[in-house]
Amino acid sequence: MKVMVPVKRVLDYNVKARVKADQSGVDLSNVKMSMNPFDEIAVEEAVRLQEAGTATETIVVSIGPAKAQETIRTGLAMGMDRGVHVQTDEDLEPLAIAKILKAVADAEGAELVVMGKQAIDNDYGATGGMLAALLDWPIGSAANSMSIEGGAISVVKEVDGGLQTVKLQLPALVTADLRLNEPRYASLPNIMKAKKKPIEAKTPADYGVDTTPRLKTLKVTEPAGRKAGIKVEDAAALVDKLKNEAGVI
Amino acid sequence: MAVLVIAEHDNVSLKDATHKTVSAAAKMGGDIDILVAGKDVKAVMAAAAKIDGVRAVIGVDHASLERQLAEAMETVVVGLMGNYDAVLSPDTTTHKNYMPRVAAKLDVQQISSITGVESADTFVRPIYAGNAMATVQSTDSKKVVTVRATAFPAAGEGGSASTSESDAGLGALKSEYVGEELSKSDRPELTAAKxxxxxxxxxxxxxxxxxxxxxxxxxxxxxxxxxxxxxxxxxxxxxxxxxxxxxxxxxxxxxxxxxxxxxxxxxxxxxxxxxxxxxxxxxxxxxxxxxxxxxxxxxxxxxxxxxxxxxxx
Incomplete structure (x- = not known):
């Protein structure tokens, strides 16, 4: 079974996003960029499927600028077999990304796509669902665990009230939540080996996808700040303030 | 303009997130209908009909909708969208699961987890974990929007919308519900608690x-x-x-x-x-x-x- 994992290069999760003074977006110059943490979990899951003999080939795909190659190399160093880099300098929306990914999945004959449940930059949480719909595949969102048996995959999903299990016919798409696994660190030998693994270079035009944005970003601003309040002396003062000043208990 | 709001419910009771999503829809202007998709949902439909400012409640009652799984919900919602300019749902896990599918099938860019409505086509949403707020204008002919319900007040009660039932139009699905393990608690629900x-x-x-x-x-x-x-x-x-x-x-x-x-x-x-x-x-x-x-x-x-x-x- 061929397993495809799309990955996104995003502002590192430890770096605080700073809004640009002209309100055009978030400043990404000279900041640390990394693989979206949820995508790292998806890569780990694919590599484990390969180690278990379930996956015959694992393909890591990224759509983005030249530097997205580094993100693909991270996936290769973790153990993925080969990469596909669809190069574009535009900041594509999930719909355009999903259309390109559908074309890649079709071209590769992927039978399982595992990907992060959301990217931590734009927080749409939409690409996985869109890709599943375009492929007409069932989806297991926010996976906590998954197991493949015969032509089906069971996915335990994180839902608001707890956990829900669904069984999907393959081919299928799974989006990874935080508890699916703990991603490995790439070892130095594997990082060296990854440099020799192939990355195919493509463009959105190769797949005939119209990437015209559907949304216009009118402005990006700092969130309304909260001011620090006061410090209270002890628990009695806290109860008094909550009851008599704030009136919330 | 007509807006479809998708109800948050558990087949037994209507959840407050629905009332809050109706508030967001009201800010867009136009008629508001509510979709209640589930199994044996007559009581939920009746509750939805009481929300202020709602024109009609559409019930889609089908065994496959009991858990509101992604494929089934996609089929039902897409089937109704010929009559609507926008569809709004709360951004809980149930709806996050299928709304992107609806958007893709309609060839629309979804606008996720909005916290503000500026107009019928312009919305505010947090990005970068809320470290920045983006104001975006959709150029799509239909809008597919999920709503951060906690950012909106709950619409009141006292309305008397019409109710009707619609066919699910569901064929064979490629996914099935196996089971769930829900946390049991007598305490209020996290997102609704005071x-x-x-x-x-x-x-x-x-x-x-x-x-x-x-x-x-x-x-x-x-x-x-x-x-x-x-x-x-x-x-x-x-x-x-x-x-x-x-x-x-x-x-x-x-x-x-x-x-x-x-x-x-x-x-x-x-x-x-x-x-x-x-x-x-x-x-x-x-x-x-x-x-x-x-x-x-x-x-x-x-x-x-x-x-x-x-x-x-």
Whole structure:
């Protein structure tokens, strides 16, 4: 079974996003960029499927600028077999990304796509669902665990009230939540080996996808700040303030 | 213009997130209809018909909709969209599961987790875990929008919308429901509670969350946790408040032993009043807290509970 994992290069999760003074977006110059943490979990899951003999080939795909190659190399160093880099300098929306990914999945004959449940930059949480719909595949969102048996995959999903299990016919798409696994660190030998693994270079035009944005970003601003309040002396003062000043208990 | 709002329910009762999503829809202008998709949902439909400002309630009753799985919901919603210019749902896990499918099938870019409506085509949504707010205008002919329900007031009751049933039009599905393991709790639901008390890594263990229970009982509070506490295995993931968990906006949020990581603040900084108990006086949580108590939580929590008792709670 061929397993495809799309990955996104995003502002590192430890770096605080700073809004640009002209309100055009978030400043990404000279900041640390990394693989979206949820995508790292998806890569780990694919590599484990390969180690278990379930996956015959694992393909890591990224759509983005030249530097997205580094993100693909991270996936290769973790153990993925080969990469596909669809190069574009535009900041594509999930719909355009999903259309390109559908074309890649079709071209590769992927039978399982595992990907992060959301990217931590734009927080749409939409690409996985869109890709599943375009492929007409069932989806297991926010996976906590998954197991493949015969032509089906069971996915335990994180839902608001707890956990829900669904069984999907393959081919299928799974989006990874935080508890699916703990991603490995790439070892130095594997990082060296990854440099020799192939990355195919493509463009959105190769797949005939119209990437015209559907949304216009009118402005990006700092969130309304909260001011620090006061410090209270002890628990009695806290109860008094909550009851008599704030009136919330 | 006509807007379809998708109801949040469990086949038995209509959830408050529906009323809040109706408020968001009302800001767009136009007629508002509510879709109740599920199994044996007559009572839920009747409740939805009472929401102020709603024109009609459409019920789609089908055994395959009992769990509102992604493929089935996609089929039902897409089938109705010929009559609507926009579809709005709460951004809970049920709807996050299929709304992107609806958007893709309609060839529309979804606008996720909005916290503001500027006009029928312009919305405000948090990005980068709420560290920036983006105002976006959709050029799509139809809008597919998920709503951060806690950012909107609940629409009132007193309406009398018409109700009708519509066919599901469902064929064979490629996915099936197997089972679920829901946390059992007599406490209010995290996203709907008036008071939320959450513990962080500072709690030290799952066992120590018992220290919060007595306080939660006295205040009728829901219990939550930071991602650090969930990652440490203290409590289940569905307690998680933050970017990767739930967004809450109660009247009072009490953060105990929570440092206040960006990702946690993203899920609770819209609370009306925030109180924080932490032994580190430089913890970032104090930069957003209205009332801060710098203290060892193992000493402060029993005192807090005793003081509540004294105050008659």
């Amino acid at each position: 008071v939320v008390i959450s513990g962080g890594r500072g709690m030290g263990s799952g066992e120590n969350f018992k220290l919060l229970e007595g306080i939660a009982d006295k205040l009728g509070a829901a219990m939550g946790a930071s991602r650090a506490a969930v990652d440490a295995g203290f409590v289940p993931n569905d307690w998680q408040v933050g970017q990767t968990g739930k967004a809450v906006a109660p009247a009072l949020y009490i953060a105990v032993g929570i440092s206040g990581a960006i990702q946690h603040l993203a899920g609770m900084k819209d609370s009306k009043v925030i109180a924080a108990i932490n032994k580190d006086e430089d913890a970032p949580i104090f930069t957003v807290a209205d009332y801060g108590l710098v203290a060892d939580l193992f000493k402060a929590l029993p005192e807090f509970e005793a003081e509540l008792e004294k105050a008659g709670y």
